[in-house]
Amino acid sequence: xxxxxxxxxxxxxxxxxxxxxxxxxxxxxxxxxxxxxxxxxxxxxxxxxxxxxxxxxxxxxxxxxxxxxxxxxxxxxxxxxxxxxxxxxxxxxxxxxxxxxxxxxxxxxxxxxxxxxxxxxxxxxxxxxxxxxxxxxxxxxxxxxxxxxxxxxxxxxxxxxxxxxxxxxxxxxxxxxxxxxxxxxxxxxxxxxxxxxxxxxxxxxxxxxxxxxxxxxxxxxxxxxxxxxxxxxxxxxxxxxxxxxxxxxxxxxxxxxxxxxxxxxxxxxxxxxxxxxxxxxxxxxxxxxxxxxxxxxxxxxxxxxxxxxxxxxxxxxxxxxxxxxxxxxxxxxxxxxxxxxxxxxxxxxxxxxxxxxxxxxxxxxxxxxxxxxxxxxxxxxxxxxxxxxxxxxxxxxxxxxxxxxxxxxxxxxxxxxxxxxxxxxxxxxxxxxxxxxxxxxxxxxxxxxxxxxxxxxxxxxxxxxxxxxxxxxxxxxxxxxxxxxxxxxx
Numbered sequence: 459x460x461x462x463x464x465x466x467x468x469x470x471x472x473x474x475x476x477x478x479x480x481x482x483x484x485x486x487x488x489x490x491x492x493x494x495x496x497x498x499x500x501x502x503x504x505x506x507x508x509x510x511x512x513x514x515x516x517x518x519x520x521x522x523x524x525x526x527x528x529x530x531x532x533x534x535x536x537x538x539x540x541x542x543x544x545x546x547x548x549x550x551x552x553x554x555x556x557x558x559x560x561x562x563x564x565x566x567x568x569x570x571x572x573x574x575x576x577x578x579x580x581x582x583x584x585x586x587x588x589x590x591x592x593x594x595x596x597x598x599x600x601x602x603x604x605x606x607x608x609x610x611x612x613x614x615x616x617x618x619x620x621x622x623x624x625x626x627x628x629x630x631x632x633x634x635x636x637x638x639x640x641x642x643x644x645x646x647x648x649x650x651x652x653x654x655x656x657x658x659x660x661x662x663x664x665x666x667x668x669x670x671x672x673x674x675x676x677x678x679x680x681x682x683x684x685x686x687x688x689x690x691x692x693x694x695x696x697x698x699x700x701x702x703x704x705x706x707x708x709x710x711x712x713x714x715x716x717x718x719x720x721x722x723x724x725x726x727x728x729x730x731x732x733x734x735x736x737x738x739x740x741x742x743x744x745x746x747x748x749x750x751x752x753x754x755x756x757x758x759x760x761x762x763x764x765x766x767x768x769x770x771x772x773x774x775x776x777x778x779x780x781x782x783x784x785x786x787x788x789x790x791x792x793x794x795x796x797x798x799x800x801x802x803x804x805x806x807x808x809x810x811x812x813x814x815x816x817x818x819x820x821x822x823x824x825x826x827x828x829x830x831x832x833x834x835x836x837x838x839x840x841x842x843x844x845x846x847x848x849x850x851x852x853x854x855x856x857x858x859x860x861x862x863x864x865x866x867x868x869x870x871x872x873x874x875x876x877x878x879x880x881x882x883x884x885x886x887x888x889x890x891x892x893x894x895x896x897x898x899x900x901x902x903x904x905x906x907x908x909x910x911x912x913x914x915x916x917x918x919x920x921x922x923x924x925x926x927x928x929x930x931x932x933x934x935x936x937x938x939x940x941x942x943x944x945x946x947x948x
Contacts, residue, residue: 508646508716509646509714509715509716510645510646510649510711510714510715510716510721511716511721512721512724512725513653514646514649514650514652514653515649515708515721515722515725516725516728516729516732517649517653517655517656517786518648518649518652518708518711518790518793519705519708519725519726519729519790520652520656520729520732520733521652521656521783521786521787521789521790521791522704522705522707522708522787522790522791522794523554523701523702523703523704523705523729523733524701524702524733524736524737525656525659525783525784525786525790526656526659526663526736526779526780526783527663527736527737527740527741527760528608528612528757528758528760528779528780528783528784529608529697529700529701529757530542530697530701530737530741531755531756531757531758531759531760532693532694532697532755532756532757533545533546533693533694533697533698533701533755534741534745534752534755535690535693535752535753535754535755536689536690536691536693536694536697537683537689537690537691537694538681538682538683538684538687538689539679539681539682539683539745540679540680540681540682540683541682541683541689541694542694542741542745543679543738543741543742543745545694545698546698546701546702546734546737546738546741547738549698550702550730550733550734552892552893552896553699553702553703553893553896554702554703554705554730554733554734555730556889556890556892556893557703557705557706557856557893558705558726558727558729558730559889560706560859560860560863560879560890561705561706561708561709561722561726562722562723562726562727562877562879563863563875563877563878563879564577564709564862564863564866565708565709565712565718565722566718566722566723566875566877567866567873567874567875567876568580569712569713569715569718569719569722570713570801571710571711571712571713571714571797571798571800571801571804572591572710572798572800572801572802572804572805573706573707573708573709573710573711573798573801574590574594574706574709574710574855574862575587575590575591575594575710575798575801575802575805575807576801576805577590577859577862577863577866578590578591578858578859578862579805579807580862580866580869580870581861581862581865581866581869582858582861582862582865584805584807584923585923586858586862587802587805587807588802588807588919588922588923588926589858589916589919589920589923590855590858590859590862591798591802591807591808592915592916592918592919592922592923593851593852593854593855593858593915593916593919594707594798594851594852594855595795595798595799595829596832596851596915596919597847597848597849597850597851597852597855598704598707598791598794598795598798598829598848599795599829599832599833599836600836600847600848600851601700601704601791601848601852602787602791602792602795602829602833603832603833603834603836603837604837604848605784605785605787605788605791606633606634606784606788606833606837607630607837608757608780608784609633609780609781609784609785610626610629610630611757611758612758612761612777612780612781612784613777613781614626615758615761616774616777627838630837630838631834634788634830634834634837635830635834637785637788637789637792638792638826638827638829638830638833640789641789641792641793641796641821641826642816642819642821642823642826643819643821644819644820644821645711645714645793645797645821648789648790648793651786652786652790655782655783655785655786656786658779658782659779659780659782659783659786660736660779661775661779662764662772662775662776662779663736663739663740663760663776663779664739665768665772666740666743666744666763666764666767666772666776667739667740667742667743669767669768669772670743670744670746670747670767671743673746673747673767674742674743674746675746675747675749676746678745678749679745679746683752684751684752687752687753691903692846692903692904692905695896695899695900695903696846696849696900699849699896699900700848700849701737702733702737703852703856704852705726705729706856706859707790707794708725708726708794710794710795710797710798710801711793711794711797713797713801714797719876719877720876722877723877740760743767744759744763744767747763748766748767750763758777758780760776761773761776761777761780764776792826792829792830792833795825795829796821796822796825796826796829797822797825798825799812799813799822799824799825799828799829800812800813800815800822800824800825801813803938804938806930806937807926809926809929809935809936809937810935810936810937810938811824811935811936812824812825812828813825813938846904846905846907846908847907847908847911847912849900849904850900850901850904850908850909850911851912851915851916853898853900854901854912854916856893856894856897857894857897857898860890860893860894863886864883864886864887864890867883867886868883
C-alpha cells in the first residue's frame with residue numbers, strides 16, 4: 459500500500475512517500491548521522507513483479523555495454539587491424555574493469571534505484587547529484603537514440619527503400635515507439651528477453667568464427683593498415699569507448715535486483731569476460747580470414763564478411779542478429795534511464811511525479827515516456843555525432859563518479875560495503891588515474907559540434923538544478939522525501 463504523508467508546514471512542496479524505493483532513499487539520507495549502519499536494500503512491494511536474478515542481470519549488463527560485436531568495425535577502418543585488436547585487448551583492463559569494480563562496490567553499498575546519482579549526492583551534496591543525473595541521463599538517451607539508427611542501417615541492406623527519405627524516418631520513429639512500449643511492460647520481461655536476444659544474436663558470430671578458422675592468415679593481424687590511409691584517432695577512440703563503456707548504467711536498477719549485494723559483483727564479473735570475448739573472437743576471425751580495403755570496415759561490415767566466409771545465408775542471419783541486438787541494447791539502456799529518473803525523484807532531485815509508476819505493470823512510465831521523447835528528437839542526428847556527444851557527456855559524468863568513489867571511501871569509511879575493491883585510498887586513486895586520463899583525451903579530441911552540444915547541455919543541467927530549487931522553495935511541486943537541512947535551498 460502506498461501512503462502519502464503530508465508535511466506539517468502547511469506546504470505542498472515536500473512530501474514523504476512510503477514506497478519501498480522512497481523508504482530506501484530515506485534510509486540512505488538518514489545514514490549520514492550513522493554511517494556505520496548497514497544500508498537496507500529496496501524491499502518488494504506487493505505490486506512489484508519478481509526481481510531480477512543473476513542470469514537476466516548478466517545479459518542486461520551485456521546489453522548496457524555491448525550487445526555483440528556490432529559497431530566494432532570502424533576501429534579497423536580508423537587505425538588498422540593491429541591497433542584495433544590491441545585496442546579491444548587492452549582497453550577493457552584500463553577502462554572496463556575499473557568501472558565495473560567501482561560499480562560493484564557502490565551498487566552493493568547503496569542498493570537503491572538511481573545508482574551513480576546516489577553516489578554523487580552522498581559524496582558531494584545535491585548539486586552534484588543533480589549534475590550527475592543530468593549528464594548521465596542525457597548521455598544515456600543520446601546513446602539510446604543510436605540503436606534504432608543502427609538497426610535501420612542493417613535493415614537497409616535488405617530493404618533498400620530504408621536507405622533515405624521518409625521511409626527511413628518513419629521506420630526509426632515506429633521502431634522507437636514499439637520498443638518503448640515493450641519496456642513499459644516490465645523489467646522482468648525485458649531481462650529474460652535480453653537472454654533470448656543475446657543468444658540468438660551471437661550464434662551467427664560463433665558459426666562464422668568457426669568456419670573462418672581454416673581461412674585465417676595470422677600475418678593479417680599484424681597489419682598497421684594500408685599505406686595512404688590516414689588514421690582517424692577521434693573515430694578510433696570513440697569506437698572503443700562507445701563499445702566498452704556504460705558498465706555503471708545497471709546501477710540505476712539496483713533496487714530491482716534480487717539480493718544485490720551478492721548478485722551485482724557476480725553478474726559484473728561474468729559480464730566483463732563475456733563481453734570482451736564476444737568482441738575479440740569475431741574480430742580476430744574476420745581480420746585473419748578476409749582481405750579487403752581498409753575503408754570497407756564501416757558499421758555493418760561483419761555481415762559482408764560473413765557472406766565472404768560462409769555465404770549469403772549467414773550474412774542475412776547476422777543482419778537479423780544486428781536488429782535483435784539493437785532491440786536488446788535499446789531495452790536495457792531505456793530501462794536504466796527510466797529507473798534513474800525514478801531514483802532522482804526518490805532523492806527529491808526531481809519532483810515526485812517523475813517517479814510515478816504504471817498501475818498495470820508497475821514500471822516508471824514517466825521516466826520511460828521522457829526518455830522516449832528525447833530519444834526520438836535526437837535519433838535524426840548524424841550517427842557519429844550521436845556517439846561523440848554521448849561519450850563527451852558520459853566522460854564528464856564518469857570523472858565525477860571516480861571522484862565520488864574516492865571521496866566516499868574517505869567520507870564514509872565505516873559504511874558497510876558487501877563488495878569492496880581490494881585497494882586502499884592511494885591504490886583506488888591510482889586505479890582511477892588511467893581511465894580519467896582517457897576520459898580527458900576523449901574530451902580533448904571532440905569536435906566543435908560536440909563541444910557545443912555538451913556545453914549547452916551542461917549549462918542547461920546547472921540551470922535545471924536552480925530551477926528545481928526555486929520550485930521547491932516556492933512549493934510549486936511535491937517532493938517525495940523530506941530533505942535534511944543541508945539539502946534545503948537557502
